[in-house]
Amino acid sequence: MQLSAYTTEFRTNLHIAFPVMLGQLGHVMVGFVDNLMVGQLGAAPLAAISLGNSLVFIALSLGIGFSFAITPLIAEADGSGDLEKGRSYFHHGVILCTVTGIVLFLMLLLAKPILYHLDQPPEVVDLAIPYLEIVAFSMIPLMVFQAYKQFADGLSQTKYSMYATLIxxxxxxxxxxxxxxxxxxxxxxxxxxxxxxxxxxRFFMVWFIWEILRRKDKFRAYFVWSKKELLKSTIFKRLLALGFPTALQMFFEVAIFTGTIILAGTLGTNAQAANQIALNLASMTFMIAVGLGVTATIRVGNQKGLKNYTNLRRIAYSTFLLVFLIEAVFAIGFILLKDWMPTIYIDDVEVIVLAAQLLIIAALFQLSDGLQVVILGALRGLQDVKIPTLICFIAYWLIGFPISIYFGREEHLGSMGIWLGLLAGLSAAAALLHYRFNYLSKKLILKEKNVVVEPVA
Structure with missing residues (x-):
């Protein structure tokens, strides 16, 4: 197949992905602004935000993973023109996300004492606890927002959550x-x-997206609630069957990044502050890839509903190629600007030097990090989540994290060694997930061709 068969899809991919990219960047910008403003108070408060958010990010990965189940189901229902099924998925998704938000809030409150047992600087822990308590409560409105966001994304209407996030x-x-x-x-x-x-x-986000969606003709029919179909165990089971493995996928990845925060904390306050700066910068470019991952889920889900598997594979690979090209540009940017970008956050020379070193490795894993999240999105569109979950566990926790632990010791490579583990884990994930998608998409195409050539009875 010629290259133009893939590049012709770039325009459509970006049209869907761009609002998601901006919306996801908006989420990261909340952390960026917190880091920027708190960084002016010193290294200890900046390290405290990093430590407090380490638990929040784990909870957030589980919650967002559950909410991601809504998008492929809505996309498939939309592709097949089944409004009733789509509405039912939406309503049950809102209920599931609200309950999930409450559970995650309570889990974070119960998990607070863990921070005292992670060999972190005492002054950092004391600062982190009150911050964590407040941000933990924000999990409830954030999860309600996620339900509305994933619903709108499934209908390829990605701009409204972008508006909510940016404002x-x-x-x-x-x-x-x-x-x-x-x-x-x-x-x-x-x-x-x-x-x-x-x-x-985050409370503002919920109010804004609810207010704007319920007023639009495209969504009005979905906002009609019926007591008859309000609670169906079969729908909850379908959402959980997709959502739980997806939550584990995100948990395995976010947890390894959280592990780097804890490992960096054992090296001292400055190392942890540098780690936070590099993570925050890398997470901003990662959100561009997340936007294309959502696009892959939507477009693959639509083609699955239409049962057009040849087109499904072509469109999916167009998103893989596009994210590779975009992340390559970011990688070059990280290398060229590594000495300047940390100065935006803090004026501590030692922290700046450490962060600049980490940005070199962050540049290298831009490609594999972007590819793995977009391929995961395509697999989610196929509603294939169990094997990818196993792949994520193997890549991050059997390959990546042991490397981080060994080489991250002060007597070895320190912070650089921690991030080498991230590079290894993300690269392994990208390679294995690609193998999985290639296998499944070829299998579906063979099935499609067999159906076509079968004689009509």
Missing amino acids: ANVVNIVFNYLLIYGIWIFPRLELEGAGWGTLIS
């Missing part, structure tokens, strides 16, 4: 500024002020 970022910046530094009539709360800014902005 919520403005809300977050305003309240961060007022509450961290104690401007005007507001108290100076420092690190806790960043937590309150995040909480307020």
Whole structure:
């Protein structure tokens, strides 16, 4: 197949992905703004945000993983023109995400004492606990927002969650500024002020997306709730069958990044602050890939509903090629700007030097990180989640993390060794997930061709 068969899909891919990219960047920008403003208070508060968010990110990965089950089911129902089925998935998804948000909030509160047993600097833990308590509560509105977002994404209407996220970022910046530094009539709360800014902005996101979706003709029919179909165990089982493995996939990846935070903390406050800077920068470029991953889920899900498997494979590979090219540009940018970007966060010379070293490795794993998340999105569109979950576990925890532990010791490579483990795990995941998609898509095409050549009875 000629290259143009894939590049002709770039325009459509970007049309769907661009709002998702901006929306996902908006989520990361909440962390970026928190890091930027708190970084002005010193290395210890910056390290405390990193430590507090280490637990939040694990909870967030589980929650978002569950919500991701909504998108391929909505996309398939939309592709086959089944409004009733799509509406049922939407309603059950909202209920599931709300319950998940409450459970995650309670889990984070119960998990707080863990921070005292991770060999972290005591002053960092003391700062992190109050921040964690506030941000933990924001899991509830965030998960409700995710339900509406994934529903709209499944209908290829990705711009509305982007609007909600970007405007919520403005809300977050305003309240961060007022509450961290104690401007005007507001108290100076420092690190806790960043937590309150995040909480307020996430409640705003829920209100905004609910208000805008219910008023649009495209969505109005989905907002008709019927008591008869409100609670169906078969629908919840379908959502959980897709959502639980997806949650584990995200958990395995986010947990290894969280592991780097904990390992970096054992090397000292400066190492942990540098690790946080590099992670925050890498996560911003990763959100571009997440946007294309959602696009792959939507478009593959649509083609699955249409049972057009040849086109499904071509479209999926167009997203793989596109993310490879985009991440290659980011990789070059990280290498060229590695000495400057950390200075945006902090003026501590030692932290800046350490972060610049980590950005070299971050540049290298841009390609594999981007590819693995987009291939996972395509597999999710096929509703294939169990084997990819096993692949993620093997890549991150049997390959990547042992390398991080061994080479991340102070007597070996320190922070650089920790990130070499990330590079190995992400590269293994990308290779194995590609093998899985290649196998499944070829199998579906053979099935499609066999159906076509069968004589009509």
